[in-house]
Amino acid sequence: MDAKIYNKVRRLVLLVSPWLILLALWQLIISASLVDRTLMPSPTEVVSKFYDLLMNGRLLGDIMMSTQRVFFGVVSGIALAVPVGFLIGWYKDVRTFLDPVINFFRALPPIALIPLVVVYFGIDEPAKIIILFYASFFAGVIVMYEGVAQISPIYIKVAHTLGATDWEIFSRVIVPLTTPHILTAFRVALGVAWATLVASELVAAQKGLGALIQSAGSFFQLDVIYVGIIAIGCVALTMDLVLRSLTKRLIQWQDRVEAQ
């Protein structure tokens, strides 16, 4: 067989098989009655529920709502994390000044802040985004700061001897060197933000995947909970894939060690 086709098929099998195995295990647990049927819906039940929710528009609305919140939370969090992480990584004084404070707040779980956020920002949209912003900022700022601190001074020295001005050193040396770290910060923040989403939507949300799961929990609609969880996973995975392909395109110069 053509080696190229073989590799493609092989890749496809490797990509798809873990999902099939998970599905099969799930079905097996149901078929073998290993768990009380009232405690676990079957894959087909979840799929049909998924279809129902999709058709009556509820699910799409929830996905849109949550994605939008995650998007705004992460974008605003990273927008602040990039310059702050940069300043901390670059200037020793700023590091001494900000590092302990940042590490103090970073250690606080966002969920613990929800009551305070409700008190100060109410229960509307800003409250949820603020929690996601908080989570994204602290996840991103550490990645940025570590990344910037690792930039080798040799490139800046070389640029100086070639006649670069300070601005040129920033725009043509530091920016390209930090781009990979910005993208990593984005990916880390996205992961954290999705993880925090359910918590943020506990703040009296009417819509959103977290709210969907939350309300289904109160009515013991396990199939809906499964649909919500799977939807979160799918959207988060899609966002990560998009970011990864963007990363690949933007920083194809980087050495990527790949084992055969």
Next chain:
Amino acid sequence: MSLERIRFEKATVNFNVNNQLLRVIDDISFSISDGEFISIVGPSGCGKTTLMNIIAGFVKPTLGKVTLDGIEINGPSQNRGVIFQEYGIFPWLTVEKNILFGLTLRNSKVPKDRHQQICSRYLQLMGLADFSNSYPRTLSGGMRQRLAIARAYATNPEFLLMDEPFGALDAQTRAKMQDLLLEVLQHERKTVLLITHSVDEAIYLSSKIIVVTARPAKIKEVIDVPFPYPRSESIHDDPQFISLKSRLRDLVMKEYEAQQKISNI
């Protein structure tokens, strides 16, 4: 008598290491004339690199002064190309873009329509033409070295400062790179300062060798190399080359041992 360009006047450099004053360079005076190829030889850790960093503009002497054409050196400039020990090839730029980097800066005096021509010339000269669109990660050590030279040459600096440029290369590549450097210098005369601890390399390449002592670096001896340019590999067998080499090696070995003692304390 050729024109004097760079002058060290009683230059001393102290570094602050762990709140202790460390004297790296001690009262050094010498000058570099236009078109000279000067090698600085001495034990590692003695402060040779600091000497280069002063000319490059990264370090200012604590006492005394260092001038270029009579004006004190104050920061790096495109006029003094530097080739660092670790090359500092920009990994995010292709080979071609690395060479173009200096040309496309605001300070560059080279008109835009000549950039491509200069770039191709050095790609050709350094044997990198087939790799112009590759990223540096795909290059071998020797190729990175040549790229570093091409990049430094592209902006046409009057001075070339090199810090152990061939240190990381294997013996064959090293010999080839030395010949290539001599050949390129034959086309475009520059004033060169080379830091090395290879006695052989210093004699083969330079017109004048400055032997420096263990830290703090002082000038131990200045030796004029009697061989005219262009040079070829065969001068390695010249009796004069061999006797100069053994004399120089004795000088360096003594300082090397002295440096060992300092480092062990």
